[in-house]
Amino acid sequence: MRARSTYYLVLLLTVAHLVQACAPQGASPPAVPSTDTLHGVVRDENGPVPAAVVRVQTTDIATRTDAQGRFTLGGLAPGASVSLTAWAPGYYIGGGEEVRPGEEVTLTLEALAAADNPAYAWLSAFTQADQEGNCERCHAATEASEGPLPFDEWQRDPHSRSAQNPRFLTMYSGTDVQGRQSPLTRYGNQQDYGRFPMPPDLSRPYYGPGYKLDFPASAGNCAACHLPAAAVRAPYGTDPRAVEGVGAEGVTCDFCHKVWDVRLSPQGLPYGNMPGVLSLAFRRPPEGHQFFAGPLDDVAPGEDTYVPLYTQSQYCAACHFGDFWNVRIYNSFGEWLESPYSDPESGRTCQDCHMPPGKNDHFVRFDKGGRRRNPESIFSHDMTVTPDLLRQAVRLDVATVWADGRLTVIVTVTNRGAGHHVPTDSPLRQMLLLVQATDANGNLLPLTEGPVLPEWAGEGDPSQGYYAGLPGRLYAKTLQEIWTEVTPSGAYWNPSRILEDTRIPALASDRSIYVFAPAEGAVSVKVSLLYRRAFPTLIAQKGWEVPIIILAERTLRVSGE
Ligand code: HEC
Ligand code: HEC
Ligand code: HEC
Ligand code: HEC
Ligand code: HEC
Known part of the structure; x- marks a missing residue:
């Protein structure tokens, strides 16, 4: 995202030499600082920001600001510069410039865009001649020894193929893998019930059931989970077979990283008749801006932010739970919620088991701004059930x-x-x-x-x-x-x-x-x-x-x- 940094209102950094410039004339120059401590303040355009996380980028060395927005970070190597980031709910991550212990630092946060922008056009994950932001440009390894990076893993992940999965498409259209279609469903009439569907006539060629055999005139809700980037504008009106472009990338990167919230009932489950996109809230950026939400609070500079939801099972709930005609069909989320694994202390999240960390020490190519990080903070995007x-x-x-x-x-x-x-x-x-x-x-x-x-x-x-x-x-x-x-x-x-x-x-x-x-x-x-x-x-x-x-x-x- 460095490539788009022209858009970014980054940070105001007041380092010690500026402070010194204002010091009374004639004071002797300060000795080389031997302190291991940094002091500073986190503020926004209106004043101090309390409870902001201040972190030495890519490390576990972090603290929170006090009620006056002030912070102290000790235990640093004297004289060695570090990059500090700051984040608080409602703001982009700020900071990302080098500072040294002993300096007085001001980190200025910019508030997030106040609203979602439904007119935003999703970015393709794949490098496109006319687009800059494609994830593959920076989040894909160029040689095997560097990998895997998120794009490489996602390509192996069924989420990236959900729009093309032949099992899904043949169930949708009522065909077999060779494209032969079963006859449309026949209906009988009964005085008390009216029209009702009849079982397939197995004396004729039959290639299994299909949504389109039963509902030839409607598109159904399948796309709400299987092709969510396409369905976001028409959850009940998207025919998976007619989708092209980024929508056909299935559960794609840009879609997942603009998820902002999941709407859950007081019981903690999505509403039964609100599959996939219908239960998700997004934060899509205004024209001329770009924005990714994710699990890290120290990605800077750029208009990115940390959203705790990404590390929680609730993130997966909207698509891994679904009722049809009041019968619970999909329910890995609900089953998890009922199980001991949902205990916040001793449990495990979907991500713990399906996105295990530790496979690499960076998630962006180094020549595109990637930083070396603790592998335990980098999560696999290959969720294949092997x-x-x-x-x-x-x-x-x-x-x-x-x-x-x-x-x-x-x-x-x-x-x-x-x-x-x-x-x-x-x-x-x-x-x-x-x-x-x-x-x-x-x-x-x-x-x-x-x-x-x-x-x-x-x-x-x-x-x-x-x-x-x-x-x-x-x-x-x-x-x-x-x-x-x-x-x-x-x-x-x-x-x-x-x-x-x-x-x-x-x-x-x-x-x-x-x-x-x-x-x-x-x-x-x-x-x-x-x-x-x-x-x-x-x-x-x-x-x-x-x-x-x-x-x-x-x-x-x-x-x-
Ligand atoms: C199904 C939704 C989903 C898709 C698709 C997805 N991500 Fe993620 N991504 C997540 C979640 C959830 C996390 C956080 C995992 C955690 O912290 O436990 C994450 C974490 C990340 C991170 C933080 C570092 C890391 O690897 O953990 C980056 C960077 C990232 N994703 C980039 C991408 C890119 C690039 C793509 C496509 C090539 C992509 N994501 C596809 C959900 C998704
Ligand atoms: C609530 C979200 C949701 C909706 C709505 C939904 N699906 Fe799914 N579907 C999923 C998920 C999640 C999986 C993967 C579950 C698994 O692997 O067990 C899946 C798996 C499938 C599979 C199995 C694919 C395979 O490779 O074995 C088929 C077939 C399928 N869906 C068809 C449909 C059809 C047809 C519709 C519309 C009538 C539909 N789905 C609606 C979420 C949904
Ligand atoms: C021009 C290069 C570039 C492109 C293109 C790019 N990214 Fe990134 N991305 C970065 C860099 C650099 C970081 C921060 C790396 C670090 O600090 O280790 C990052 C970080 C992230 C994060 C982490 C945010 C957080 O707070 O957890 C996510 C998520 C992410 N990118 C998603 C995407 C997605 C999705 C796409 C494609 C739609 C994409 N990026 C395209 C360079 C890029
Ligand atoms: C303790 C580890 C663990 C946790 C937590 C966990 N899973 Fe799984 N998951 C597994 C294992 C092991 C399998 C393979 C066995 C199976 O299919 O049930 C699996 C299989 C799956 C499948 C494929 C089912 C199929 O047969 O096609 C889906 C979908 C899934 N998990 C989704 C989720 C979601 C969503 C969550 C969180 C709500 C979650 N899992 C939490 C371990 C876990
Ligand atoms: C936007 C909807 C959506 C979200 C969000 C989502 N999934 Fe899925 N997931 C799907 C669909 C659709 C499939 C079926 C893909 C297929 O097999 O064609 C699927 C399949 C899976 C599978 C089965 C993989 C296999 O090999 O069969 C697992 C495991 C899984 N998801 C885990 C997760 C986890 C963990 C999260 C949260 C971090 C998550 N999903 C978030 C829609 C979603």
């Missing part, structure tokens, strides 16, 4: 008991690492537990007591991912469409009910017990915990490529003696 993260979420414990020639297997699945239910958010997700016992001849032992996987774990060949009827458990929030009774349903834009919710809340466990038919000799027990992004009928209809991920596996040999 197989490794999924595996950290769960623990699998297996115990076996032989009694009267029968094998009993006791399985406990614990959500040890997710700050919400597992699986969470999209109700398409499934976690599956499979429990198999095989005798010495390699034959599967029949289950005599215990749970089996329901039909919506997929009816068909287990080697193809269809597990219905096998011993085990399904962990999912399974929806059923109210009119058509399609189950499981991913068409939550239609009225639905939660048929069952067997997911495991944060830090909770699920225990299940399996008794197998008697067997001779040693038995081999194999317990697998699997995850997939969607239920199998939908994967097949849409032609999605979503591999099954093995989260944990245990194989035990048990014998009767």
